[in-house]
Structures are given as C-alpha cells and as structure tokens.
Amino acid sequence: MRGRAASLAWLALSVGCASVPTPLAPGARGSMGGPSYGVLLSPVALPKDAPGVRLLRPTNGRNFGTKGLVDTLLFAAAATRTREGGSPLVVGDMSGPRGGKLRGHASHRAGRDVDLLFFYTTPSGVPLESPGFVKVGPDGLAEVPGPARFARLDVPRTWALAKALLTSPHADVEWLFVAEWVEAMLLTHARAAGEPDHLLYRAANLMHQPKDSAAHDDHFHLRIACSDDELMVGCVHGGPDWPWRPVVALRDDAVPLDD
Numbered sequence: 675m676r677g678r679a680a681s682l683a684w685l686a687l688s689v690g691c692a693s694v695p696t697p698l699a700p701g702a703r704g705s706m707g708g709p710s711y712g713v714l715l716s717p718v719a720l721p722k723d724a725p726g727v728r729l730l731r732p733t734n735g736r737n738f739g740t741k742g743l744v745d746t747l748l749f750a751a752a753a754t755r756t757r758e759g760g761s762p763l764v765v766g767d768m769s770g771p772r773g774g775k776l777r778g779h780a781s782h783r784a785g786r787d788v789d790l791l792f793f794y795t796t797p798s799g800v801p802l803e804s805p806g807f808v809k810v811g812p813d814g815l816a817e818v819p820g821p822a823r824f825a826r827l828d829v830p831r832t833w834a835l836a837k838a839l840l841t842s843p844h845a846d847v848e849w850l851f852v853a854e855w856v857e858a859m860l861l862t863h864a865r866a867a868g869e870p871d872h873l874l875y876r877a878a879n880l881m882h883q884p885k886d887s888a889a890h891d892d893h894f895h896l897r898i899a900c901s902d903d904e905l906m907v908g909c910v911h912g913g914p915d916w917p918w919r920p921v922v923a924l925r926d927d928a929v930p931l932d933d
C-alpha cells in the first residue's frame with residue numbers, strides 16, 4: 675500500500691506538480707529540505723539591475739533564492755554602497771529556479787545559499803572594482819592579474835557587509851563561511867570600531883571556516899536559516915539551532931502532537 679501511495683505521489687510530481695514537492699503540503703513555500711538535498715519553491719530572482727548589486731554571471735540562471743535571501747542581499751547592497759566609488763556588491767551563484775543539484779556546488783540547492791565576493795582597495799587604500807575570486811592571505815593582500823599585482827582586502831567595507839548580513843531584518847543567518855584569518859581581521863576591526871558585544875559574539879559564532887571544503891579565503895558563503903513557516907513544512911537548517919533564534923511554536927492551525 676505504501677508503495678502504491680509512493681508511486682502515486684511520484685506520478686503527481688512528474689505530471690505537473692513540479693513546483694510542489696509533495697501533494698500532502700500544496701501550500702508549502704520557500705526552502706524545502708537541506709542545503710545539500712533540498713529544493714526551492716516559489717523562487718524569487720535577485721534582479722540583475724538591483725541598485726548596488728552586480729551579478730558575477732548574469733546569464734547562468736543561478737540568481738534564485740527565497741524571498742528572505744533576496745531581501746537580505748538587497749539590504750546588504752544598500753548598507754555597503756559608498757559615495758567614494760569602488761565595486762558594487764558582487765553576487766556569485768545562488769540557486770537555480772527550482773533549487774536542486776547545482777553543478778560545481780555541494781549545497782546551494784534549497785534557495786538559502788549564496789557566494790558573495792569581498793570588497794578590495796589598492797594597497798594604498800583606493801577603492802577598486804572587484805577583481806573576482808582572489809585569495810586573501812593573512813596579511814590582507816591578494817595577488818591580482820595585471821601590473822598592480824596586489825589588492826588589499828577592504829576590511830571596513832567587508833565588515834560592513836558581514837554586519838548587514840548578520841543584522842538583516844529579512845532572514846536569520848545560519849552560517850557565514852569564511853577563512854579563519856579573514857574572520858580574525860574582520861573581528862579585530864569590528865572590536866576596534868566599537869561594535870556591541872552581542873554583535874561580536876554572534877559574528878564570532880556565525881563566521882566559520884568549513885572543515886569539509888575550501889577555506890573560503892576568496893569569498894563569503896552565506897547560508898540563511900529556514901524561516902519559521904518553512905520549518906513547519908520540512909525546511910532543514912543545515913546548522914545548529916542558535917540560542918538567539920526564537921523557538922518555533924506550533925501555529926494555531928497546526929495539529930497538536932499529542933492528539
């Protein structure tokens with residue numbers, strides 16, 4: 675019987691309910707499953723001409739995410755715009771229009787992951803257009819093609835980006851993957867700039883060098899947490915339940931667990 679139900683469900687998926695992962699939850703929206711095995715429902719595209727944003731590869735169809743992720747990126751772009759010139763916020767791969775497997779990435783499947791390039795200046799501090807994925811060393815310098823040879827990590831502006839992501843009113847951050855030495859530079863700057871302890875504590879927990887992939891010395895990999903509504907229908911964070919996030923309460927219309 676279970677096999678028959680499963681094949682009916684599969685049939686429903688394959689004949690026209692492709693945007694609905696299960697007929698049992700037709701109202702599900704947003705991120706379903708985990709970052710490495712999920713899908714994306716009701717996708718939102720990050721606009722190619724959003725102010726303060728440049729898509730690294732504008733035609734590859736990987737600029738989709740949950741509404742919370744897209745709104746967070748727009749919020750961060752607005753927070754890091756400067757009058758002095760320099761690069762807009764350069765956004766790499768997000769998810770495909772329905773999520774799922776994305777070639778070249780182990781995650782990015784559920785609409786909650788995005789790669790973001792750091793900001794740079796010349797070694798003497800003049801804002802630069804983004805040189806792309808260039809590896810920052812513990813001295814804050816990155817080798818770049820061309821006669822200048824080196825760019826310097828723009829620590830204040832890259833911290834402003836991290837701060838905007840960590841304080842976004844549109845989504846909670848699950849992880850901000852970044853190399854340990856870049857994290858150290860950003861936190862040292864933030865502490866010297868007088869940022870409050872609660873923000874430093876959160877930043878020190880959420881910035882994290884992954885153990886099972888590249889060090890992330892050339893970009894941030896932002897992963898936002900499931901929204902409460904998404905959690906109710908099968909979204910899986912892909913990280914801890916951080917103590918500062920509210921515990922999800924059953925909604926009024928949810929079925930009590932002991933009934």
Ligand SMILES: [Zn+2]
Pocket residue numbers: 779782787788789895
């Ligand atoms: Zn990534």
